[in-house]
Amino acid sequence: MFCKKCGNELSDNALFCPKCGAKIGEEADAAATEPTPAAAADPGAATPQPTVNYSSSDIAQTLLSGSSGINVIVFGAALVHLIQIILWYCHSFYVKVALFDLKETLSMHDACNGTHFICVITVLLLLASIALNVLKGINIDIKASNIICIVGQAWYLGWFLIEYIAGKNEFKDEYYSEMVKIGFTFAGVLMLLLSLACIAYYVLNIMQSKKNAAAVY
Secondary structure (H helix, E strand, O other), X not given: OXXXXXXXXXXXXXXXXXXXXXXXXXXXXXXXHOOOHHHHHOOOOOOOXXXXXXXXXXXXXXXXXXXXXXXXXXXXXXXXXXXXXHHHOOEEEEEEEOOOOEEEEEEHHHHOOOOHHHHHHHHHHHHHHHHHHHHHHOOOOOOOHHHHHHHHHHHHHHHHHHHHHHHHHHOOOHHHHHHEEEEEOHHHHHHHHHHHHHHHHHHHHHHHHHHHHXXXX
């Protein structure tokens, strides 16, 4: 056995080097803590970094909170409003006359008798909702944006239900009620569900905003 400090030959049970006085145990400890030659020769080598494992819930929270610069849910709401504009002009209701085996479908535009005022206001409210959601998606929040979006959805859903009830009442007579059936097409069901989901979404936004404001104070 040799001293790692001075190279002097040592006995197997030596605790000290008789030439330089180094402790044999300390040499072993020092050797264990010294950097390897490869690491010392390459000071620019990257320092090992701890591995961080991100779960799917962490990634989802980052996206949904907007801390990544993109709020997926808010942009999704804008897309939903665009779909609602399209659905307004799709066939939402069907009127089926059993006696003659006839079936006619109506869009919301048709159901409103082509009233331009109703259609224009509906489209403008939905376009305003799209704009507000896009701004919020890039972290520009407009005061009362949730209220404006709820008003737009209430208008949208209100006319949808008014036209359906009006159609049902038109054939309320006992004779016609047996012969004429009125219902929702797939587009109509989708209109109804999307509108209800949007209202719930904006109400939850308002509740969350109040909760955050209360936490600050």
